[in-house]
Amino acid sequence: MDPRTKMVAGAAQLIGERGVGATSVRELAKFTGAPLGSTYHYFPGGKDQLVQEAVVWVSGRVEKILARAGEGGALAALDAFIASWREFLITSDYEASCPVLAVATEDTATAGPASEVFKTWQGLLVPVLQRDGIAAERAERLAWLVVGSLEGAVVMARSQRSPVPLEAVAEELRGLIRAAVKP
Amino acid sequence: MDPRTKMVAGAAQLIGERGVGATSVRELAKFTGAPLGSTYHYFPGGKDQLVQEAVVWVSGRVEKILARAGEGGALAALDAFIASWREFLITSDYEASCPVLAVATEDTATAGPASEVFKTWQGLLVPVLQRDGIAAERAERLAWLVVGSLEGAVVMARSQRSPVPLEAVAEELRGLIRAAVKP
């Protein structure tokens, strides 16, 4: 893994664990084994650029999951989305939450890309829901519910250090989508 | 309003707008019109204590809303919960999101109280749902969904600078609770 993207991935991880403010450039360099000097070689835009790239990097991974599973229908997309968050929480031992949400919560300088990411995820879900026979307006709403509730559930699961909030939300979401798709 | 609680309230506001890391003690003092020296007079525990008190202060307000509206049944509680977040977003002109979530997202030093707050909110909702005839396990899950999805929706609405995500989530939540209560 090339050192540049290792820094981006490391930034995503650290931001997910401690937020943007508590993630210093020095610490990130140490964390990824890169020299501090390299940071401004790879990222002339400084910390802001690093944070932004971390956000789009995370978004790219999620988009891939969503796009691939979307072909299998709404329930498959939902399950894949849920599973990826579950795995994310478990492999981090409930230390990390979504870096995109962390960025969106903090200062507004780098919040632009984060805002687009949320819209992108929601926008990816909408046609999948529609293809399963859900009306456009309802699909828009349901897509917001799925993205919003899972983002919220991840924070709460991490904070409780327990899978319960995520699984509860997942179960209700499944029932709701199943009912919306069926009739 | 006594200057001490003015600092607590100000901390809650600033944390909701910029996160814990980006909220400095000096800025908070200036923001609330209090002298810097007073901070450590009122809060010998330093910034951590301030952050913690801000979290419980916010929680107290929400608990009061939830408890009062809960007497009117599940739908009333839900509507009150939604309304309070909507007002929160509008009066801050979509600059603020939930301070508790901001704390929970960032460092783990002060995350303990935030974690309890989420559990408290969820726990307040459960008996209200049960009293409307929803089975215990389902009520637990629905309560997590309500708290989690609204927390998520607030972040996304703020980030989109638009009420759409919140209203979408609100509408779906209303439908779900209405259906769960009825039969």
Place this chain on the structure above:
DNA sequence: GCTAGGCTATGACAACTGTCATAGTCAAGC
């Protein structure tokens, strides 16, 4: 073998952070 350029190493800078000590103010209670 040598040279150019991507990368590293080191160190510095000004600004800011949380924290605290100390001295000063000022109103309430005797």
Place this chain on the structure above:
DNA sequence: GCTTGACTATGACAGTTGTCATAGCCTAGC
């Protein structure tokens, strides 16, 4: 009127932050 104690004002501290300049390394390409 005086004293006590809550509060304010000021300034300092050590550490950390983002940022960048400069000097060195070290590997491709000729």
